[in-house]
Amino acid sequence: MTSVFQQRQTLGWTSGYQQLTQQTELENIARVIAVDRDSLLLADGAEHFRARVSGSYRYHHAHSHEAPCVGDWVICERGQHDGIALVTECLPRRTHLQRKAAGEAIEVQMIAANADIVVVVQSCHLDFNLHRLERYLVMIAEGGCEPLILLTKTDLVSADDVAQVVDTIRQAGIRCPIQTISNLTGDGLNDFVAQLLPGSTYCFVGSSGVGKSSLTNHLLGRSMQSTQDVSGTGEGRHTTVRRELFVLDNGALIIDNPGMREFGLLGAEAGLEQRFSEVLDGAGECRFRDCTHNNEPGCAVRAALQQAGTEEQFDHYRKLQNETDFNDLNYAQRRQKDRDFGRFLKDVKKNMRKK
Numbered sequence: 260m261t262s263v264f265q266q267r268q269t270l271g272w273t274s275g276y277q278q279l280t281q282q283t284e285l286e287n288i289a290r291v292i293a294v295d296r297d298s299l300l301l302a303d304g305a306e307h308f309r310a311r312v313s314g315s316y317r318y319h320h321a322h323s324h325e326a327p328c329v330g331d332w333v334i335c336e337r338g339q340h341d342g343i344a345l346v347t348e349c350l351p352r353r354t355h356l357q358r359k360a361a362g363e364a365i366e367v368q369m370i371a372a373n374a375d376i377v378v379v380v381q382s383c384h385l386d387f388n389l390h391r392l393e394r395y396l397v398m399i400a401e402g403g404c405e406p407l408i409l410l411t412k413t414d415l416v417s418a419d420d421v422a423q424v425v426d427t428i429r430q431a432g433i434r435c436p437i438q439t440i441s442n443l444t445g446d447g448l449n450d451f452v453a454q455l456l457p458g459s460t461y462c463f464v465g466s467s468g469v470g471k472s473s474l475t476n477h478l479l480g481r482s483m484q485s486t487q488d489v490s491g492t493g494e495g496r497h498t499t500v501r502r503e504l505f506v507l508d509n510g511a512l513i514i515d516n517p518g519m520r521e522f523g524l525l526g527a528e529a530g531l532e533q534r535f536s537e538v539l540d541g542a543g544e545c546r547f548r549d550c551t552h553n554n555e556p557g558c559a560v561r562a563a564l565q566q567a568g569t570e571e572q573f574d575h576y577r578k579l580q581n582e583t584d585f586n587d588l589n590y591a592q593r594r595q596k597d598r599d600f601g602r603f604l605k606d607v608k609k610n611m612r613k614k
């Protein structure tokens with residue numbers, strides 16, 4: 260017979276956690292599989308069940324990042340009426356992945372808790388962006404996770420191009436594992452799957468459209484529906500709109516982040532992007548819809564900046580935008596930089612008109 264401990268292990272429970280919770284009966288511990296507004300989907304290794312957070316916990320943990328999120332281990336009371344468990348405590352997080360959100364005060368938003376490895380997914384085709392990658396890596400390190408870089412869509416570029424992207428990453432001093440796959444041809448997929456460790460939790464992050472869902476479908480053997488059936492909650496899962504933790508056949512755990520926006524996007528950055536879009540409007544269309552205005556051919560923004568002779572200044576600001584210190588500036592400082600950037604763009608536009 261499998262013990263409760265072994266059951267928990269299938270969800271990533273380790274003896275390290277065990278020490279944290281000596282006072283608690285194992286029966287009362289569960290992992291957060293998904294969060295839907297006020298309702299949590301939990302799993303204890305034997306079954307999935309619904310839960311809500313106790314009023315007392317919410318009262319004492321008012322910040323949004325303190326609310327249980329996908330990957331968390333929680334203590335709960337079962338056997339309540341209508342089968343809804345009550346979460347009374349969230350265990351200390353071994354690792355966290357979070358972004359700082361825009362707002363009056365800087366809110367920290369949880370993306371996932373207790374992930375061992377964060378898989379940063381970028382496409383070798385157009386989406387690849389070193390600065391964004393570095394920003395992800397900083398956040399991963401901050402949260403105590405290990406990174407793994409996964410480059411997708413190798414079928415759309417030449418082998419030389421793939422090698423060049425890998426080279427660019429290495430040149431930047433990034434030493435973490437890099438894997439390349441094509442969801443279309445299946446190239447590299449087996450190698451990737453083979454190195455996923457049972458009991459380890461992998462969280463996938465990356466821009467929309469880089470192929471996260473395609474990969475998740477593959478990892479789950481496209482058994483999304485049957486996976487859902489296991490949960491016994493009777494919910495359909497046709498659209499990927501929430502973060503969810505899955506157990507793969509080989510015992511690895513994955514958290515997908517469907518439709519996720521860039522998690523380096525901060526208030527000031529959002530502001531920069533907004534003003535930046537004004538320049539985009541004024542400058543016309545770039546050849547590529549997802550142009551990053553770094554060095555793509557047919558970039559209208561670059562052309563406009565070049566014409567105005569302010570390319571260098573612009574790059575400086577973009578660099579600033581990407582610097583991690585920037586993430587740590589307080590709100591007022593960021594607002595100031597934001598205003599400076601607004602002024603700068605105004606000048607660019609004025610110069611463009613003069614010519």
Ligand SMILES: Nc1nc2c(ncn2[C@@H]2O[C@H](COP(=O)(O)OP(=O)(O)OP(=O)(O)O)[C@@H](O)[C@H]2O)c(=O)[nH]1
Binds near residue numbers: 413518
């Ligand atoms: N050529 C090629 N196309 C791919 C590959 N992976 C995904 N795609 C296509 O790219 C598009 C986006 O793929 P998704 O898997 O939905 O991307 P995603 O990252 O999950 O996007 P969100 O769900 O919005 O976060 C789809 O049309 C896929 O068929 C790949 O390796 N090669």
Ligand SMILES: [Zn+2]
Binds near residue numbers: 546550552559560
């Ligand atoms: Zn462009």
